[in-house]
Amino acid sequence: MLPSQSYVNISFFRSPAFLMIGIPGLEAIHGWLAIPFSSMYTVALTGNCLILLAVKRTPSLHQPMYYFLSMLALTDAGLTLSTLPTTLAVLWFDYRLIGFNACLVQMFFLHSFSVAESSVLLAMSFDSFVAAVLTNNVIIRIGLATVARATVSLFPIPFLLKRLNYCPGKILLSHSFCFHADVMKRACADIKVNILYGLYVVLSTVGVDSLLIVLSYILILYTVMGLASPRERIRALNTCVSHILALLVFYISVTGASMIHHFGRYLPHIVHALVAYVYLVVPPVLNPIIYSMKSKPIREAMLKVLRRKGQG
Template sequence: MIVVGPFLNGSFYQPSAFLIKGIPGLEALHHWISIPFCALYIIALSGNCMILFLIKKTPSLHEPMYYFLSMLAVTDLGLVLCTLPTTLGIFWFNVRRIGFDACLTQMYFIHILSFIESSVLLAMAFDRFIAISHPLRHPSILTRTTVTKIGVAILLRAVVSLLPLPFLLKRLTYCGKTELSHSFCFHPDIMKLACADIKVNVLYGMIILLSTVGMDFIFIVLSYILIFKTVIRLATKEECLKALNTCVSHICAVLVFFIPMIGLSMIHRFGKNAPPLLNTLVAYTYLIIPPALNPIIYSIKSSQIREALLRALQRKSESDW
């Protein structure tokens, strides 16, 4: 029997809603704290839309590297749109309730988009390896069709591997406590509220994380080991620096994404005594900082993106006149 109410006598219980929270201990300052969050969201939305616009409108950017960058921009936009309503809702209006099914849906898409971002970063590392190690074969290896197939494979892997998560959570019985640790829904956070045995959830979550994001990170590291071996064999120092310079923006994007993600995973699994504020700040860093920084990183480090942006601004100013 399903009871929507207090937990009684071991009966199956699912709460109608969960309670989300903002930044613990700083609730009175939420309106002020919302200002930098709004700025980050605006930067992320406008920056990633700008990247997509420039890639679409600039024929010289119709290359594998920039196709993968457009995938990264779409993924970052998805992450921003997943967390923005609940985060700003609690900062602006103190809206703390999120429906049970809505929470599972948000959680599912947050994890899917995170896994997609990890896979896209791996694809970008592969692109850099081919471009540096086999420059003459690069156009024939990474054709537009191949890039499309890689994109579809990335999407399917994330969707299929994470499909069981909501169902594994729906089968659990929950206790009276319904308060989550963040202003968004996260799988480890939800399952800790259950009264039932969560070994299956823990095991499945760990297997999926290691076999997807974990493997992606290992292959990214291996790609750069091979890239550095190739670069070392180049004749001149200038050639070495030129080859490595094409990887700087990608390396920054990898570090910005994986460092907070690994930190958040470690806190949820091993940091039982970690301060709640640390947990919250790492979670926000993981979900908000990469979408905001990636467009800036690529705009600064990619001369082609900068040139396309300057041409677009120039055309805009000429049309205004």
């Protein structure tokens, strides 16, 4: 083997380093953009932690509906913490470098929490239909199944990326975090297997979940329409408003991010970046606001937690 050929093979198999762009085209104002991003991360973490504390400290909220809300808050907090370190590092300190293994770890948790959130939203819609039969043991099993499903679905992806050859040197990523579709496109190799497996994960998790959620709400509407009076129908539907809003926020943002990555190759890079940030940052910010506004028991419990903190 010639020395030059040996060098090329070694350089291709070397784990690359990635440089994160942040928000392309707006690099000059990253310092200013760090302020609203920091505010959104603060709201997301504070709001979701308040929900967890409120449910834990309020015995009247120890019901299936609020246990699932706690799971949703946990996945939202995890999703926030997955992107927070690198995003704020890029925006505040212009620190763009991330190692290959660190990138894979971030990507695994980022996508795992997204799949887990979809599973929790499905469980919440199932609870809306058959809440009476969900015992604590059943809820624990659903929670464990959610974690197992997310872990098993995403576990092969880092290894599928590790097997690829990457060009030598530092490689630019389109965001301030590691996204599967973004990382695999930076490989100097055939990525058909990665594309097919990524599509399989999306269809078998978010795709299946969305269909089952639609089916559950068709059954809910059928049941509600069978109620005697219009007032009872409105009251029954009103209990689903918070969940419907959370579903819209999550699935619209997920669908938008997926469509942009698969069909938006000619769109400006800033559009890709903004859609990705909406997908990862907006649901964790809005979900605590939605549930605190639409659910009086949650709102009152969160206020009690805040009063105790203030007194302490």
